[in-house]
Amino acid sequence: MRYNKTVYDIESFFEANKNRLFAYLVRMTGNADEALDILQESIMRYMEHYRAEENPGALLFTIARNALIDSRRRRLRIVQLDDDHKDSRTGQEHSLMVKDSCRRVLSGFKRLGQEERDILAMVVSSDLSYQEIAAIQGLSVSNVKVKVHRARLKLKKIFEGEE
């Protein structure tokens, strides 16, 4: 049953990767709904193009990162066209969906700069090495080392400021 095997492969690939990828996207967006949209899109893009790849984890994160950037661009255009509805998805809906226990973490991530948020979200959410993350981000490994740590220190400061 070749056909069923293909479907099974897609499902097992999705099962194996969805939680890590979703965790990365939630930490990046602070919004479960948006993260889910981008997750679906990333898996679809991945299945359509890149099933033969040898390191699916790193590639999937690269695709998700690009899908996230595309989504942000689209959203920016929508916001510019329709200022009245600015932030409608990150406001109330978000607070309903996210439990208290992780709201602090997500709001902390939101206060980081784009690059440090991206690197730390990837380190925390994936099982990718610094070397793989450096390749995805277009940075050197030593640069990733320093930036990961700086992001953690910055979060610590943010959390300490809240207490």
Place this chain on the structure above:
Amino acid sequence: MMDEYTISMFIDDELDLDEKIEFVENIHEDAAFKNEAIKLLKQEKELSQDLVEQIPAVSLDLPARRRPPVSIPFTIATAALAVTVVLLTFVLLVQQQTGPSPYRFVLYQPDAGRAEIAGSFTGWQRLPMNELGTTGYWEIQLDLSKGEHRYSYILEGDKRIADPTVLTREFDDFGGENSILYVGNSI
């Protein structure tokens, strides 16, 4: 004294055995370093909490799996259809990726009265560029196949210049400079 960022390397399992020895020694010798490490480890527990569990309203399923159960022959037919769609999409995408795709050349030459482009993709025939109102920009959109292309701009019919926005260049046999453009796949 170890670099502070080794704490992050410890958290992320990036230390080799020698570095781990040094790290443990450092923890014993330097109380401030130990305190910082403990604080960041505790913070990490919070950062890396299972977000999927924390957000129960989200069900992470492939769209197809949300459908109610159906009869087995129908499932096989659906699977076959899904595979056909994926394959067709793939074939179309491959065709799209290997075939030409539109590429927009833009040149800023506010003082020029005329601008043309000539390159390997035009068989080195000159094609006139369009002036964008009074902005000083000239543009032309051409279909380029994947791979390497060489070209230059011609101002006022006789002055050849390389593309100022493309840094890869080469001199040709006639003393002019060509820009080298690489058109590849995008993810």
